[in-house]
Amino acid sequence: MAHAHDPHILHAAPEDPGWSLLRLSALGRLGLALGVISLLWVATLAVIL
Numbered sequence: 001m002a003h004a005h006d007p008h009i010l011h012a013a014p015e016d017p018g019w020s021l022l023r024l025s026a027l028g029r030l031g032l033a034l035g036v037i038s039l040l041w042v043a044t045l046a047v048i049l
Contacts, residue, residue: 021029 021032024032
């Protein structure tokens, strides 16, 4: 029976680590930031007007 501290058991990283902001290009990050800012402006104007 193998124990949790057995050095022969290797836990592989998942094949698909999922979405990450760090893997976006600079243009992708800029687009995402502009999208968030524009949504905040729309929400602010909706509350004010």
